[in-house]
Amino acid sequence: MSSRRLLSSLARSGTLLSDFHFISDFFSVSEQRTLLSAALLRLDAAGSRRFQKKRKTFIASSGNAVGPTAGTFLPDEYYEFSEGHYDGVIHSYREMHLTSWPILEVPGLSPVLNRLHSLLPSPNIQTHLLHLSSIGEISPHVDNVSASGRWILGVSLGASRVLRLENCSKPEEVVELLLPSGSVYIQRDAARYEYKHSILQETQAFGNGKVTGGQRISIIIRVSLFYKH
Ligand SMILES: O=C(O)CCC(=O)C(=O)O
Numbered sequence: 001m002s003s004r005r006l007l008s009s010l011a012r013s014g015t016l017l018s019d020f021h022f023i024s025d026f027f028s029v030s031e032q033r034t035l036l037s038a039a040l041l042r043l044d045a046a047g048s049r050r051f052q053k054k055r056k057t058f059i060a061s062s063g064n065a066v067g068p069t070a071g072t073f074l075p076d077e078y079y080e081f082s083e084g085h086y087d088g089v090i091h092s093y094r095e096m097h098l099t100s101w102p103i104l105e106v107p108g109l110s111p112v113l114n115r116l117h118s119l120l121p122s123p124n125i126q127t128h129l130l131h132l133s134s135i136g137e138i139s140p141h142v143d144n145v146s147a148s149g150r151w152i153l154g155v156s157l158g159a160s161r162v163l164r165l166e167n168c169s170k171p172e173e174v175v176e177l178l179l180p181s182g183s184v185y186i187q188r189d190a191a192r193y194e195y196k197h198s199i200l201q202e203t204q205a206f207g208n209g210k211v212t213g214g215q216r217i218s219i220i221i222r223v224s225l226f227y228k229h
């Protein structure tokens with residue numbers, strides 16, 4: 001515990017440990033709303049008809065002030081979150097592999113994506129959307145080394161959550177970092193292969209306070225395995 005390093009929510013942008021880069025405020029509030037709209041639109045379309053109907057009724061009754069168009073989440077019960085398997089890494093979530101962004105449906109999305117893509121260390125990427133429920137969490141893991149290459153970029157949208165990095169061979173070496181909406185992290189090389197990462201549940205203590213819970217969507221971009229750079 002003594003060598004535990006806790007970084008406050010005010011952690012500056014920059015390199016926190018070798019090969020881990022963090023920008024706490026990369027996207028403006030309006031850019032966050034645009035990305036959240038696009039992500040919700042895609043995730044909602046991939047969900048079941050029954051829940052699509054349920055959401056439609058709720059959104060209509062709220063005067064369209066919530067949901068994808070407004071760039072806000074609906075309450076948890078309007079999403080079909082999967083519990084995950086007992087030994088699985090992710091709990092209470094929905095996710096999808098994204099093959100294309102809804103450029104035509106979401107006004108102003110293109111320039112926001114251009115800014116996002118300007119951060120990518122190399123081309124040849126695969127994009128995932130991951131929506132955690134208010135009680136969703138991700139247990140410590142190293143991303144499958146036979147499924148993607150040497151860097152992983154994560155954009156956080158919605159509720160702030162704590163990212164925990166733990167050195168695989170020195171478990172006492174831990175870094176915890178609050179990921180606010182609009183922040184971006186990149187883990188590459190040592191940070192990608194030699195540290196387990198996890199996203200804690202909403203009520204975990206952070207510093208002297210508690211992190212407010214809530215739903216979070218992350219846009220996870222990985223480089224393809226066969227892109228050598
Ligand atoms: O949501 C995040 O920031 C991390 C997601 C993650 O670790 C994964 O999908 O493998």
Ligand SMILES: [Fe+2]
Pocket residue numbers: 141142143197
């Ligand atoms: Fe991961």
